[in-house]
Every structure is written in C-alpha cells, then in structure tokens.
Amino acid sequence: QAKALGHGLMSAYNRSLGRLGHRALEYDLRAAISTDQFFLVYQPKIDFNSRALVGWEALLRWRHPSLGLIAPCDFIPVAEESGVIVPLGRWTLNEACRQLRAWLDAGKADAGVAVNLSPRQFLHGDIVEAVRTSLAAHGVPGSLLELELTETVAVCDIDRVIAIMHELKRLQVRLSIDDFGTGFSSLSYLMRLPVDILKIDRSFICQLVTDQRAQALVKGVIDICEGLGMRVIAEGVETIAQASLLSVLGCSTMQGYLFGRPMSPDQCEEARQPFADA
Numbered sequence: 001q002a003k004a005l006g007h008g009l010m011s012a013y014n015r016s017l018g019r020l021g022h023r024a025l026e027y028d029l030r031a032a033i034s035t036d037q038f039f040l041v042y043q044p045k046i047d048f049n050s051r052a053l054v055g056w057e058a059l060l061r062w063r064h065p066s067l068g069l070i071a072p073c074d075f076i077p078v079a080e081e082s083g084v085i086v087p088l089g090r091w092t093l094n095e096a097c098r099q100l101r102a103w104l105d106a107g108k109a110d111a112g113v114a115v116n117l118s119p120r121q122f123l124h125g126d127i128v129e130a131v132r133t134s135l136a137a138h139g140v141p142g143s144l145l146e147l148e149l150t151e152t153v154a155v156c157d158i159d160r161v162i163a164i165m166h167e168l169k170r171l172q173v174r175l176s177i178d179d180f181g182t183g184f185s186s187l188s189y190l191m192r193l194p195v196d197i198l199k200i201d202r203s204f205i206c207q208l209v210t211d212q213r214a215q216a217l218v219k220g221v222i223d224i225c226e227g228l229g230m231r232v233i234a235e236g237v238e239t240i241a242q243a244s245l246l247s248v249l250g251c252s253t254m255q256g257y258l259f260g261r262p263m264s265p266d267q268c269e270e271a272r273q274p275f276a277d278a
C-alpha cells in the first residue's frame with residue numbers, strides 16, 4: 001500500500017501515456033480537478049538526533065479512472081506547459097490547508113505541511129492570493145505552511161520573484177528551495193532570495209557515502225546555510241550510513257525512505273507515534 005503511493009508505477013503509465021498523447025492528457029487533467037481524482041500523500045521530515053517529527057511534505061497523486069495511479073513526474077510537466085498547473089496548484093494548496101485544519105481540530109497539528117509549487121504557478125498564478133485564500137478558508141495560521149520552490153524559478157525574473165516572496169513572507173509562511181544544487185542559478189541570485197530553508201537534492205545524498213566530492217559539496221552547503229542563518233534539510237535519505245554522516249556534517253533534519261515513504265493521512269496518524277517513541 002505505502003509502496004503503491006510512492007514510486008513504481010511510472011513505466012506502466014509511460015506506456016499508456018504514449019498512447020494517450022499530450023492533448024488527451026491535458027483534457028483528462030482538467031476534468032480530474034472537478035471529479036476529485038487528485039489526492040495528497042504526506043512524507044515526514046524528521047530531526048535525526050531527537051527522532052522528532054518536524055513537518056510533512058505534501059506530494060500530489062492522480063488516480064486516473066482508466067490508467068490508475070499516476071506519479072507527478074508524469075503529469076506535472078504537462079500541467080505546467082498547458083497552464084492546468086494554476087487551478088491544480090490551487091486545489092493542492094486548498095487541500096493541504098484542509099488537512100492542516102483537520103489535524104488542528106484533532107489536536108495533532110504538531111508539525112506544518114510543505115507544498116510544492118511549480119515556476120509557472122508561482123509566476124503566473126497569483127500565488128499570494130491563492131495562498132491567502134486557502135489559509136483563510138480553513139483558518140490555518142501561515143506559520144504551519146511551507147512552500148517549496150525549485151531554484152529554476154530564480155533564473156526567470158529575479159526581482160519579481162523576490163517581490164512575490166516578500167509578500168508571501170508577510171503571510172508568515174516559510175519558503176524553501178527544493179532540489180538544491182541541481183539548477184543553474186548563481187549563488188549570488190540565491191542569496192538574495194528571502195528563503196528560510198534549503199533542501200539538498202537527493203542526487204547528492206545518494207552519492208554521499210561513496211563520493212568524497214559529493215561529501216565536500218554537501219558539507220559546503222550545510223556551512224553556507226549555517227552562516228546565512230538558514231535551515232538545511234537533506235532529501236532522499238535511504239540508509240543509516242547516509243543519515244549518520246549527514247548528522248556528523250551538521251545536517252540533522254532529513255527526509256527519505258529511511259524514515260517514511262509518502263503516506264495517506266490515516267497512515268500519518270499511525271506514523272506519528274514511532275517518531276515520538278524513538
């Protein structure tokens with residue numbers, strides 16, 4: 001079940017996708033929003049030293065009526081290109097806030113939720129209004145919401161990106177740079193962004209134990225974050241060796257299959273307990 005909510009379905013889908021074609025997929029995407037075919041799964045972020053839960057990342061899933069479960073890498077690019085990402089992104093923000101409200105009501109909102117934003121959604125989707133509306137609709141404090149952006153957003157119109165980010169910060173939401181290290185934006189650009197958190201990309205973490213150079217890079221990023229007063233999190237942590245090394249290097253906030261796969265809200269309830277006990 002947990003596995004089914006994560007990876008593993010892409011190749012089967014890609015075969016169907018080839019037959020379906022982009023136009024049909026775009027059509028299906030639009031219809032899927034109004035017929036409740038999307039849902040969110042949540043992956044824990046933990047503090048390795050205390051084993052405490054520090055937050056959740058919401059990850060989008062699509063249950064297609066005939067093709068079955070579809071992973072975001074198979075439909076987000078089409079949603080971006082076609083502009084469907086704007087209404088879809090609004091759905092995602094609203095759903096994450098609805099879930100936060102439910103956890104608040106159940107006395108379980110001990111950790112915030114991070115939502116991924118695409119560049120197009122950020123730059124053309126009136127994102128500030130979308131975030132404000134979703135928070136207000138469910139009476140959720142902005143401090144429980146985090147927004148993850150990839151650094152590709154910063155190579156667009158840096159001044160506009162900074163202005164939007166400052167407006168978002170006024171809503172108390174936290175901002176993070178996702179997949180850090182995989183884009184081509186310059187460090188000087190990145191340093192101008194009012195972001196709170198850097199997420200070191202999985203591609204560095206998976207080489208960490210065997211590759212000295214990956215280790216040097218990761219150490220460098222951790223030190224930069226410390227110097228700038230930013231938080232840092234490692235994504236895609238799969239082994240205890242990676243986790244221990246990251247902790248030694250100074251990064252104790254982590255996310256990855258070692259600690260938990262993306263899971264349904266019901267599974268989140270069960271997962272809270274071990275984090276508290278460990």
Ligand code: C2E
Pocket residue numbers: 006007043058059060071072073076092115116117118148178179202235236237238255256257258262
């Ligand atoms: P991401 O934001 O970097 O999310 C991390 C991806 O890595 C997720 O894949 C997650 O399931 C996977 N992952 C987490 N831990 C591990 C691990 O230990 N090992 C491995 N091999 N993989 C791990 P997922 O859910 O398929 O999402 C892929 C990408 O799709 C995300 O990358 C994000 O860029 C995008 N995405 C997902 N949900 C949304 C959304 O609501 N909106 C937008 N715009 N993009 C989304």
Ligand code: MG
Pocket residue numbers: 057116148178
């Ligand atoms: Mg992310």
Ligand code: MG
Pocket residue numbers: 178179199235
């Ligand atoms: Mg990421």
Ligand code: MG
Pocket residue numbers: 179201202235
């Ligand atoms: Mg990633």
